[in-house]
Amino acid sequence: MTATLHELHEAPPRAMTSRLEGELLEVSLGPQHPSTHGVFRMNVALDGEIVRKLKPVFGYLHRNHEQIAESTSYLGSMPYTDRLDYFCSMTNNWAYALSVEKLAGIEVPERAEYLRVILAELTRLQNHVSLLGFLLSDMGAWGTPLMYAFREREKILGLLESLSGSRMMCDYMRFGGCRVDAGDDWISHAKKVVADFPRFLGEFEKLILENEIVINRTQEVGKLSAELAINAGLTGPILRASGVNYDLRKIDGYGFYPRFKFRVPLGDHGDCYDRLMMRALEMRESLNILKQAFDQLPGGPIMNPKVKIRAFKPPAGEAYGRIEGPKGELGFYLISDGAATPYRYRVRPPSFINLTVLEDMCLGHTVADVMVILGSIDIVMGEVDR
Amino acid sequence: MVSPEQIKARAETAVPGAKIEIIANGSPANQPSLLIDREHARTVVQFLRDDPALQLDFCSNVTGVDWLDRTATTKVKVKTLVDGEEKEIEQAQVETLPGYLEAVYHLYSMALKHGPVIVRIRTADRANAVHLPSLTPLYRSAEFQEREIYDLYGIRFDGHPDLRRILMWDEFVDHPMRKDYVPPDDFEYEPTPHDEVLARAKEHYTVRPSSDGAETLTAQA
Numbered sequence A: 001m002t003a004t005l006h007e008l009h010e011a012p013p014r015a016m017t018s019r020l021e022g023e024l025l026e027v028s029l030g031p032q033h034p035s036t037h038g039v040f041r042m043n044v045a046l047d048g049e050i051v052r053k054l055k056p057v058f059g060y061l062h063r064n065h066e067q068i069a070e071s072t073s074y075l076g077s078m079p080y081t082d083r084l085d086y087f088c089s090m091t092n093n094w095a096y097a098l099s100v101e102k103l104a105g106i107e108v109p110e111r112a113e114y115l116r117v118i119l120a121e122l123t124r125l126q127n128h129v130s131l132l133g134f135l136l137s138d139m140g141a142w143g144t145p146l147m148y149a150f151r152e153r154e155k156i157l158g159l160l161e162s163l164s165g166s167r168m169m170c171d172y173m174r175f176g177g178c179r180v181d182a183g184d185d186w187i188s189h190a191k192k193v194v195a196d197f198p199r200f201l202g203e204f205e206k207l208i209l210e211n212e213i214v215i216n217r218t219q220e221v222g223k224l225s226a227e228l229a230i231n232a233g234l235t236g237p238i239l240r241a242s243g244v245n246y247d248l249r250k251i252d253g254y255g256f257y258p259r260f261k262f263r264v265p266l267g268d269h270g271d272c273y274d275r276l277m278m279r280a281l282e283m284r285e286s287l288n289i290l291k292q293a294f295d296q297l298p299g300g301p302i303m304n305p306k307v308k309i310r311a312f313k314p315p316a317g318e319a320y321g322r323i324e325g326p327k328g329e330l331g332f333y334l335i336s337d338g339a340a341t342p343y344r345y346r347v348r349p350p351s352f353i354n355l356t357v358l359e360d361m362c363l364g365h366t367v368a369d370v371m372v373i374l375g376s377i378d379i380v381m382g383e384v385d386r
Numbered sequence B: 001m002v003s004p005e006q007i008k009a010r011a012e013t014a015v016p017g018a019k020i021e022i023i024a025n026g027s028p029a030n031q032p033s034l035l036i037d038r039e040h041a042r043t044v045v046q047f048l049r050d051d052p053a054l055q056l057d058f059c060s061n062v063t064g065v066d067w068l069d070r071t072a073t074t075k076v077k078v079k080t081l082v083d084g085e086e087k088e089i090e091q092a093q094v095e096t097l098p099g100y101l102e103a104v105y106h107l108y109s110m111a112l113k114h115g116p117v118i119v120r121i122r123t124a125d126r127a128n129a130v131h132l133p134s135l136t137p138l139y140r141s142a143e144f145q146e147r148e149i150y151d152l153y154g155i156r157f158d159g160h161p162d163l164r165r166i167l168m169w170d171e172f173v174d175h176p177m178r179k180d181y182v183p184p185d186d187f188e189y190e191p192t193p194h195d196e197v198l199a200r201a202k203e204h205y206t207v208r209p210s211s212d213g214a215e216t217l218t219a220q221a
Helices: A065-070 A075-081 A089-104 A110-138 A144-164 A184-209 A212-218 A226-231 A237-241 A272-296 A350-362 A367-377 B004-014 B041-050 B142-153 B193-204 B214-220
Strands: A025-029 A041-047 A050-057 A317-325 A328-336 A344-348 B020-023 B033-036 B058-067 B070-082 B085-097 B100-109 B114-122 B131-133 B156-158
Touching: A025 A367, A041 A367, A050 A350, A050 A367, A065 A075, A065 A344, A075 A089, A089 A110, A089 A317, A089 A328, A110 A144, A110 A184, A110 A272, A110 A367, A144 A184, A184 A272, A212 A272, A212 A367, A226 A237, A226 A350, A237 A272, A237 A328, A272 A367, A328 A350, A328 B058, A328 B100, A344 B058, A350 A367, A350 B142, B004 B020, B004 B033, B004 B041, B033 B041, B041 B100, B041 B114, B041 B131, B058 B114, B058 B142, B100 B142, B142 B156
Parallel strands: B033 B114, B131 B156
Antiparallel strands: A025 A041, A041 A050, A317 A328, A328 A344, B020 B033, B058 B100, B070 B085, B100 B114
16 A cells, blocks of 8 residues: 555655744844955844844954053054954054054154045045945945956056055054155155045946946945934944044044045935945045145154153153044053053954944845945944954 | 043032042143043933933944053151151052952944043942942944943943843853953853763762772862
C-alpha cells in the first residue's frame, strides 16, 4: 500500500512564515557587512520587511583612544587623531590643534591658517565625494559611481600625499602652525585639481541626483524634524538638511573663514535626498572657498616660533575647541593639570552622536531603506568606537 | 553672551534651593563652568534650556572626568615661640580632598548662536555614591554619551532610559577610564565552570604529610 498525501496521519509542518505570524523577527545586521561602513551592528526587529525596533551595537573597533592619549604627550596624540576618522585626518588634526591652541593661548601665523583652510576644504571635498560613491554602492549601484568618486578622491589624496607624505594619515598640523610648507609647484598643482573638479561634479550630480532610482529610494525616506535634530545634537550636513542654519565656520568663525564668501546650503524636508543634496552643494561652496584661499594665500612663516611643541606643558586649565568637520561638529575637550600629558582628553565624535536618532529615522521603513539612511548619516567606525 | 554670574543669579532665583558655584578656568581659553548640585541639576538645566534669554537648546559634548583623592598643601602662617620669641612661621598644611567623578556638559544655543555654557555635576564619592541625575530626558544627544560615561567611568545616571555598556563588552566588570584602573594581565581570561569545580574539589583534599609530596602540591595549588 502506498501512502498518498491525504492519507498521512500527521499534519505537515507549518511553513516557516506562518510560525512567526504576529511576532517580530529579530535580525542582527552586521557587523561584517559592506553597507555598515565598518564593523557596526544593528539589532533589528522586523515585522515582515518593516523595521519596528533598531538598536545599534558599538565597540568592535574600541581601543580606548582617550586613555592612550592621556598617557602620552600632547604632541604624541597628534598622529593618533588621524586614525579617528581616517577619511578626514586633516580636519581631525585641525580640531585637536585648535583645542590645544585654545588651552595654551597660542597664535597661529597667517599662512598656516590659510593652508589649514585649504587642506580642510580639500578634505571635505574628498569626504563628500567618497560618501556619495559609498551611498550609491549601498543602494546597489555596484562599481561605477564608487569608481568615479574614488578616481577624483585619489587626485586629492595625491595632493595630500605630496604635501604631508601620506595619503590618509597626514599628521600635518602642529600647535601653532603646520609641519611643512607648501611650495609653489604644489599650489599650482592644487589649483589645477580644484579648477578641474567642477566638471566632474556636474557630471556626477547628473549621474546621481537626477537619477530616477536614487530619487525613488531617497526622497521621503528617513525624515527628521528640525526640533529632534537639534535636541539629539546632530551636526553637520544632516542637521542642515533638516533646515537648521548652523555651520561652525560661520558661527565660531575659527581659522580665517570670516574672510571668505560662501553660502550655507539648507534642506527643506530633512530626508535622505536632502542629505545627499547637502553634500553636493557643500562641495560647490568648498570649491569657492578654495579658489578664494588660493588667491589670498600670503607668504611668511608657517610655525609660531615661540611654541615648544616638544616638552609642551600648557598651564593648568581646560578648553573645548570645535570645528566644522565634514561629518559634523568635531570637538576636543582637554583638561591640563600643568603636566606634559593631558589630565583629560576627550573627543566629541560627530558620527557617534549623529547615530543617536538612527532608530527614529528608520522606524516604519524597510530593511533596504535602513542601509540608505545609515549611508546618508556618513559614519566612520574609527571615530564612532574610538 | 550672558556672563556666568548672570546665569547663576537667574537660575538661583528661578530654581529655589539650587546651589550653583562658578568654577574658574586657569587657561587662556576663558571657559568658566557652573557647578550645580545633584538634587537640582535637572531642574536648573531645564531652566537653562527653556529660558528665553539663554535658549541652550543644543547639548554638544557630554563627558566624564575622574578626580582621585588629592592632597592640597596650603601654606599657613602660624605664630609660635622660637627661642623664647614669638615669630610668624610658614607652615605647610596638608589637606586631603576627597575624590569624585564628574559629568561635564557643554551647552550651546542654536537659536541665539551663543555658548558654550559648561555645566558640571559631581558625585559624592568614587566608590558607592556614584549616582547623578540623567539629562537624557532633556537632551537626546546625551543618550549615548551618558552610556559611554557609565561604561568608562561608572557613573550611574538615574532616569536614563537605557543605561547599558556601549563600548566595552557586556560582561566586562571594571570602568577602564578611571585613573586608578589597572588592566588585567589577560583580557581573554574568563572564569569557566571548570574553575568552580576545581575549587570545590580542592576542599575535599586532605593534606597527607607522609607521601611523596605530590599530594601536597595538588592541595596547595
